[in-house]
Amino acid sequence: MGKVKKLKKKIKKLKKQLKQGHSHASVSPLAPRGGFPDLPVIEGVEFAAIEAGVRYSGRTDVMLARLCPGTAVAGVFTKSATRSAPVLDCQAKIGGDPSAGAAIVVNSGNANAFTGQSGVDAVAGITAAVADVLDLPQNRVFSASTGVIGEPLPFDRITVKLADLENGLSPDSIQDAAAAIMTTDTFAKGASAVVQTNSGDIRIAGIAKGSGMIAPDMATMLVYIFTDAKIAQPLLQDMLATLTNKTFNCITVDSDTSTSDSLLLAATGKSSADQITDMNGPFYDALHDVMRDLSHLVVKDGEGATKFVEVRITGAYNDTDAHRVGMAIANSPLVKTAIAGEDPNWGRVVMAVGKSGAMADRDRLSISFGDVLVAENGQVSPDYSEEDAAKHMKGDELLIAVDLGIGTGKATVWTCDLTHGYIEINADYRS
């Protein structure tokens, strides 16, 4: 029996090794400790979610949101040249007459992308059916699909569920909606803000999905944000576009841009607070916070992620160059694997600066990990302590700061590490 014991011990050890090397946790280690946050109810918005069996079974995979008459809807979308049928349909509908209200319908499991005419037909079928059930004009029904690319969407599985979905609509069900749109996500993502004004509060609540194929370009994965603010659609659209450039367009998990990225922002106008007429102000700031929080949650659920990394660039020739350098660092597989290995490998940061295409002068560059100044003036800092830097790398929220020493351009972007978990998920999952 000594032999059996020994062999069992060996099996235990091997299983542990396998797990450490391979398995991604069922929930990201970077998920917020408190679970899904309490989001404020947004007057004028109701949610429902249901199991339609589009592809998954044993979980919800369709969400429906009903927006009251007068709701302004703003949107930004992927710039991909191969964007999906629902994205094209949604884009065309932004800016329409809000008087009748609106709806958002989203399924997970199938992206309805690269599906030719059948994809266009599916979008038309779904939006017509939702319009019928909710008594809305079809051009006020915004749809989205996320999941596998290239397979025809069995959209009748969705349309047969619409009556049940309508029955389930409730102002309290935003968490169910957040869960129904997940694909490889390991947790549902929500964020909110309340803006206090003299004439009353304004509430903002948003949900997001996204975990891989994350390098948004003027848009993002799937994000839905709701507010009761009174605001005209063109101003809402301006705010959304401006803030997207500072939030979702500054994150990357794997440099790959989805065919389906969509971000909708709906304002019901039900708050008693005064109409918003200026771009800047407390509402803009609060919206910025919500969008930044949601974008960070997407990175924190990056496929296989174990570290959340802020890359802060200063001293660039201009902001565009700063963003370019930040993304080159944030997308570099060598930087991201070094982070996974908790190695303060600033040489790879230098490499990424060099390849970025931005104006850079090797001998003016300085680099810090957290508070530790690693390199300055084109070489390792005389006071550099690798031990201190290595200590910073052991945390799960890291900062890489690079000053290019040339101008006043700056940018901050966010990413995660590249681990065995990413390989594991993507060598198997069909997306």
Next chain:
Amino acid sequence: MGKVKKLKKKIKKLKKQLKQGHSHASVSPLAPRGGFPDLPVIEGVEFAAIEAGVRYSGRTDVMLARLCPGTAVAGVFTKSATRSAPVLDCQAKIGGDPSAGAAIVVNSGNANAFTGQSGVDAVAGITAAVADVLDLPQNRVFSASTGVIGEPLPFDRITVKLADLENGLSPDSIQDAAAAIMTTDTFAKGASAVVQTNSGDIRIAGIAKGSGMIAPDMATMLVYIFTDAKIAQPLLQDMLATLTNKTFNCITVDSDTSTSDSLLLAATGKSSADQITDMNGPFYDALHDVMRDLSHLVVKDGEGATKFVEVRITGAYNDTDAHRVGMAIANSPLVKTAIAGEDPNWGRVVMAVGKSGAMADRDRLSISFGDVLVAENGQVSPDYSEEDAAKHMKGDELLIAVDLGIGTGKATVWTCDLTHGYIEINADYRS
């Protein structure tokens, strides 16, 4: 004993899983079966290699090549904005007076990149010492360093070995030189060609190193090619630049561009064959073959690689767009992990086309894996057999062909898959 047998079987299985998932083979599975090829001796070139203990121990890490008087030297280098001191020094020396001969000295283990003034001093120290030992002008000594970035190069470890290196110089030692410049490489890389002409044979022999940080931009990792052709330096330089764009600039392992990429081509003029005066002709074609072979060997030794992939783009608006699409596919982590998983995931190919920035029309796109037509006209092909495509993916040399259906632009690029081996190597190795 039935239990022991069962447990032993389990251990065997777990060990196999661990090995498959984790361990990169000591030699790439894509390495040429026959080992290092027999390369022809190039008259006028001698090689030596030695253990200098720059960083590694128990292996050679410095190579020296002596080139006879009259040797024309052409070179292309990384475009990185943070390129290393030896790269800058080498670039400045290309095109100098060839009458006294020349030398190439290369160390592995330390890249002498981002090392400030000490890096410049190290290059000056090494090239002056080589010039002294070989009785050459210092401006005819080309140096290169590859390995860890940011650590001062202990160049006296190299200079003290120069007398021994000179004593060891031999026309037959090119394989020793190829081995001495390896870093994370798993095999030494060589390729050759012999051009028969009426006036005599012209021989070409080249060596390369490179395995990670591979996305050359107008240049490559470290490559040294030698020929006995009679050819003027300006024409040699033209050929090198043109062919680099068709070979080394068409490969990628991980989208990361080295600070040290250098490619030198030396022509001794010792062949009895007539002077080469035209860009095109058998010598150009043979040089193209050698450069393509070497660039493919670099990909086949890509960190963690288990599949070699040719990405062939046709029907693009122009060649630049075709190259852009090819590199977007070849660099996509999602495409590369799908290949590792032997999954004919053409949806991810569509995604990469979409994000590339090239002109594309989703509904004219067609995609093949090997001979299997997967998608056409913006949707899955009616005759598509996933079984056939999956069979192709099981091979170790794969073809992904994309026709954009727009114009006549075309390009071919080469890459490898993204596996646990890449993560493993780069979460640990300090480069």
